[in-house]
Amino acid sequence: MRLIQLVDDAGEARVGVIDRDGARVRVLGSSRTTYALATAAIAANRDLEQQAAQEQGDESLDYATLLREDRVLTPLAHPDPAHMRVTGTGLTHLGSAATRDAMHQNLQDHVNAGSLTDSMKVFQWGVEGGIPRQGRPGAQPEWFYKGDGSVVVAPGQTLPSPDFALDGGEEPELVGLYLIGPDGTPHRLGFAIGNEFSDHITERQNYLYLAHSKLRACAVGPELRTGSLPRDLSGTSRIRRGDTVVWEKPFLTGEDNMCHSLENLEYHHFKYAAHRRPGDVHLHFFGTSTLSFADGIAVQPGDCFEIDLPALGAPLVNPLQTVAAGFALGGVRSL
The missing domain is CATH 3.90.850.10 (Fumarylacetoacetase-like, C-terminal domain)
Incomplete structure (x- = not known):
């Protein structure tokens, strides 16, 4: 699985899963950061892919646009x-x-x-x-x-x-x-x-x-x-x-x-x-x-x-x- 952290169209930080052909990014529904996603996975005794599947949302964004507009963040950070x-x-x-x-x-x-x-x-x-x-x-x-x-x-x-x-x-x-x-x-x-x-x-x-x-x-x-x-x-x-x-x-x-x-x-x-x-x-x-x-x-x-x-x-x-x-x-x- 390929994950990114991104800034969505509303200017909010989100987590996305890149689709198989690398063109689109499926935005997750609940965890707003990779840190939060991983924390939830550890608590539920799941791996990241399983946790992301639990949180799959409906919003999809164009990956090339996110990169071109510098809306892709580092893939993992800490709140502090x-x-x-x-x-x-x-x-x-x-x-x-x-x-x-x-x-x-x-x-x-x-x-x-x-x-x-x-x-x-x-x-x-x-x-x-x-x-x-x-x-x-x-x-x-x-x-x-x-x-x-x-x-x-x-x-x-x-x-x-x-x-x-x-x-x-x-x-x-x-x-x-x-x-x-x-x-x-x-x-x-x-x-x-x-x-x-x-x-x-x-x-x-x-x-x-x-x-x-x-x-x-x-x-x-x-x-x-x-x-x-x-x-x-x-x-x-x-x-x-x-x-x-x-x-x-x-x-x-x-x-x-x-x-x-x-x-x-x-x-x-x-x-x-x-x-x-x-x-x-x-x-x-x-x-x-x-x-x-x-x-x-x-x-x-x-x-x-x-x-x-x-x-x-x-x-x-x-x-x-x-x-x-x-x-x-x-x-x-x-x-």
Whole structure:
């Protein structure tokens, strides 16, 4: 099932189910948000598809019009953004076959020379043990925090890059969407396309700056796909500058293209009790192997990111804009 959150013709937030051909959106009758729909499903011991069937309404809207008019919201949010955690894991993807061979060769060169960096060590641990076996967790991945719900941008909306940033580049990724149940059980609602959006120049200065580089906005949507995913997913990431495509590259994701299983990545996120607080929402980015920055692309304000992963529905499109950070040296007031 493909779900979206939308603004209806009356200007109200609603939940819709996209029909099989992707042309129309059936608006649900009672739950006004995906959060409310999922909460009702958990309470009734149903899955999302069953709950949506219980709430099916008569109103139908044109999906292309909703996208064109920027009336599609992020597919999951919390009524209080402070109760939404946006996080991710890195060094999880092997990339294409050619990239995989190059990575393995590079890794072996470092092993032979006894010169593994900390990043290469974490990647090696994932390659060797990123999948649980015999009921035991696999290796821990790299993990990072991006912010709360206030950093998430809807499809079509501007991705803001603070004026102190050294770069603002796309990262095309799968995102897992979760709601913590009343008993502390994490419930995966499904998956969406994400643009994790990071400051790669800051990160490359020193790997200890990774945490700084990730504290940026991100975009998620337009759709939430319920259920399991194909193991092999392919998409295209591109950057448009006006009418010109200045960069375009295919990317691979899904478990066949990862050194960690999704189960392992979920375990290492939710094993922390603080990440299992009832009622909280989590958006978790699963990593990528394709970046325009790695190809020497320097983005500019006004550039438009487009991430197309057909298995997850319509592309995620967002323009880039530099914004004032709103804080200056000496801005802390003593009481």
